[in-house]
Amino acid sequence: MAQLADWVAVDWGTSNLRVWGLTLDGEVTFHVASPKGMGKLSASEFGPVLIDILSQNGIDAGARNEVLICGMAGARQGWLEAPYLDAPADLRGLSQGSVAPQIAGSGLSVSILPGVCQKRSGEENVMRGEETQLLGLASLISDFSGVVCMPGTHSKWALLERHKLSSFTTAMTGELHEVLGSHSILRHSLSGNPEGPERDAGFSAGLDIGLEAPELLSSHLFGVRAAALISGKEPAWCAGYLSGLLIGSEVGARSSHINAEVTIPLIGSPKLCALYAEAIHRLGGSSRIIDSAEAVLAGLLAARAH
Amino acid sequence: MAQLADWVAVDWGTSNLRVWGLTLDGEVTFHVASPKGMGKLSASEFGPVLIDILSQNGIDAGARNEVLICGMAGARQGWLEAPYLDAPADLRGLSQGSVAPQIAGSGLSVSILPGVCQKRSGEENVMRGEETQLLGLASLISDFSGVVCMPGTHSKWALLERHKLSSFTTAMTGELHEVLGSHSILRHSLSGNPEGPERDAGFSAGLDIGLEAPELLSSHLFGVRAAALISGKEPAWCAGYLSGLLIGSEVGARSSHINAEVTIPLIGSPKLCALYAEAIHRLGGSSRIIDSAEAVLAGLLAARAH
Numbered sequence: 185m186a187q188l189a190d191w192v193a194v195d196w197g198t199s200n201l202r203v204w205g206l207t208l209d210g211e212v213t214f215h216v217a218s219p220k221g222m223g224k225l226s227a228s229e230f231g232p233v234l235i236d237i238l239s240q241n242g243i244d245a246g247a248r249n250e251v252l253i254c255g256m257a258g259a260r261q262g263w264l265e266a267p268y269l270d271a272p273a274d275l276r277g278l279s280q281g282s283v284a285p286q287i288a289g290s291g292l293s294v295s296i297l298p299g300v301c302q303k304r305s306g307e308e309n310v311m312r313g314e315e316t317q318l319l320g321l322a323s324l325i326s327d328f329s330g331v332v333c334m335p336g337t338h339s340k341w342a343l344l345e346r347h348k349l350s351s352f353t354t355a356m357t358g359e360l361h362e363v364l365g366s367h368s369i370l371r372h373s374l375s376g377n378p379e380g381p382e383r384d385a386g387f388s389a390g391l392d393i394g395l396e397a398p399e400l401l402s403s404h405l406f407g408v409r410a411a412a413l414i415s416g417k418e419p420a421w422c423a424g425y426l427s428g429l430l431i432g433s434e435v436g437a438r439s440s441h442i443n444a445e446v447t448i449p450l451i452g453s454p455k456l457c458a459l460y461a462e463a464i465h466r467l468g469g470s471s472r473i474i475d476s477a478e479a480v481l482a483g484l485l486a487a488r489a490h
Numbered sequence: 491m492a493q494l495a496d497w498v499a500v501d502w503g504t505s506n507l508r509v510w511g512l513t514l515d516g517e518v519t520f521h522v523a524s525p526k527g528m529g530k531l532s533a534s535e536f537g538p539v540l541i542d543i544l545s546q547n548g549i550d551a552g553a554r555n556e557v558l559i560c561g562m563a564g565a566r567q568g569w570l571e572a573p574y575l576d577a578p579a580d581l582r583g584l585s586q587g588s589v590a591p592q593i594a595g596s597g598l599s600v601s602i603l604p605g606v607c608q609k610r611s612g613e614e615n616v617m618r619g620e621e622t623q624l625l626g627l628a629s630l631i632s633d634f635s636g637v638v639c640m641p642g643t644h645s646k647w648a649l650l651e652r653h654k655l656s657s658f659t660t661a662m663t664g665e666l667h668e669v670l671g672s673h674s675i676l677r678h679s680l681s682g683n684p685e686g687p688e689r690d691a692g693f694s695a696g697l698d699i700g701l702e703a704p705e706l707l708s709s710h711l712f713g714v715r716a717a718a719l720i721s722g723k724e725p726a727w728c729a730g731y732l733s734g735l736l737i738g739s740e741v742g743a744r745s746s747h748i749n750a751e752v753t754i755p756l757i758g759s760p761k762l763c764a765l766y767a768e769a770i771h772r773l774g775g776s777s778r779i780i781d782s783a784e785a786v787l788a789g790l791l792a793a794r795a796h
Contacts, residue, residue, distance in 0.1 A: 308716035410614035
């Protein structure tokens with residue numbers, strides 16, 4: 185039986201993980217996703233989960249494959265803590281910062297890449313996983329320098345100079361949408377069908393307001409409720425409006441980075457990135473969407489090569 | 491037995507209610523508070539709760555007292571809906587907009603004052619209870635015109651010209667603090683003793699950052715988590731920092747209203763108002779704290795008089 189993979193790349197996030205089998209030439213031999221993210225596992229469960237996924241794809245526990253992992257598996261509450269690199273950081277050095285968890289009775293050689301932190305007082309920040317996507321971006325777009333936006337639960341905005349991550353910020357946009365929609369008074373205005381046809385109109389209205397006055401976010405949020413009460417806006421409109429306000433405020437606060445001269449890479453889920461692309465477009469900028477799966481795989485390939 | 495009260499004033503909010511017995515001269519004969527706020531009652535329970543409180547204070551259900559109520563008892567989900575007045579609104583007209591719920595077998599004559607709404611598309615807003623506090627302010631500070639700040643779960647910023655409420659905005663500051671502290675990733679950094687001695691230092695640091703860049707609120711929020719992870723900040727510091735960020739962002743977004751020439755009335759709980767006073771002070775403004783209980787009682791007296 186032929187070798188199913190020479191090595192294995194893993195993006196192990198909080199909610200999910202993605203696993204690729206690869207040849208030495210970088211050809212993908214298999215690709216699977218699993219919901220067994222870091223948030224659902226204790227430290228002792230990572231090894232068995234990994235072995236289980238590999239065996240389902242024809243690689244048994246005794247095989248002497250390399251496994252290269254990025255993401256939350258390296259967090260303190262993950263499999264084995266991989267201490268952060270400090271920004272500014274040369275991302276070609278990610279592999280040197282990796283840690284190697286042991287799996288008893290297994291021939292696998294596992295490495296977990298570090299995240300990156302920022303230590304300056306008042307600007308403290310952390311990322312785990314996005315640094316590998318950024319390394320991937322540097323290999324997908326050679327000589328890229330500029331601002332990169334990575335939409336998500338905790339969106340990252342990074343300043344990248346080729347392989348150097350200079351600095352970054354994190355906006356809690358996705359989590360705000362989730363928490364406000366589920367636990368605040370706004371939930372009363374969102375219950376029902378949040379995917380109805382009025383969602384786009386709500387998004388567009390919220391986006392304009394968020395972009396125009398990002399500093400008034402905590403006030404505009406109450407406008408979701410008031411629009412439902414006073415103007416009878418439907419749940420789908422309100423859900424879109426909330427999304428537009430949050431994304432508009434996030435992008436609007438960074439308008440100084442956006443102009444006709446630059447194209448901002450957007451790394452994330454293509455559906456979410458399209459909403460950010462619209463926000464950037466309304467400020468006169470342009471963007472280019474890169475699927476986060478493509479970016480992280482490119483990053484794991486680059487990390488192994490350096 | 492002497493008349494215990496000629497009439498009764500009630501501030502019936504979402505979480506609590508406050509009841510005052512009053513003479514025709516405005517002298518308070520009793521004052522009680524109860525946790526039986528609108529949020530805990532169905533429409534049929536308001537009457538019995540009121541009768542129970544009055545009887546405990548010597549007024550039986552057969553008495554022919556007037557009862558004047560403001561606040562959430564007049565909401566759609568309250569006792570009886572009192573339709574909103576539209577802003578701009580002359581607050582001396584509140585009584586004319588009141589509704590009269592009936593209590594079978596009672597001699598009480600009950601009126602519930604309306605709230606005020608704002609209907610312009612994109613600026614929809616509502617208040618119930620604060621309009622009565624604003625009418626109270628107009629009677630406590632005669633000839634007052636200017637911006638009024640009313641800190642709380644949903645803070646209101648109103649533009650008042652003597653008795654005319656011109657316009658207002660609502661910031662979800664208090665609810666954001668509650669929801670983020672209980673349901674977001676920030677809860678991990680706040681668990682423990684949020685009232686420790688480092689709280690003040692955290693508040694001060696967060697306030698400066700919020701005032702300086704209110705547009706970056708959704709990014710600064712993640713800084714609470716990062717400061718705990720990277721700089722080992724304690725839960726008390728983080729709780730203060732979160733509070734400072736939220737209040738700083740709210741006040742900082744309204745810096746155009748704040749200067750050395752005006753004194754901004756702050757109506758609310760004195761402890762919370764003191765935090766807003768510090769924010770206004772750091773922007774070079776001054777403020778004057780008025781206890782919301784004093785303001786709402788003055789407003790109920792004024793509403794009855796007009």
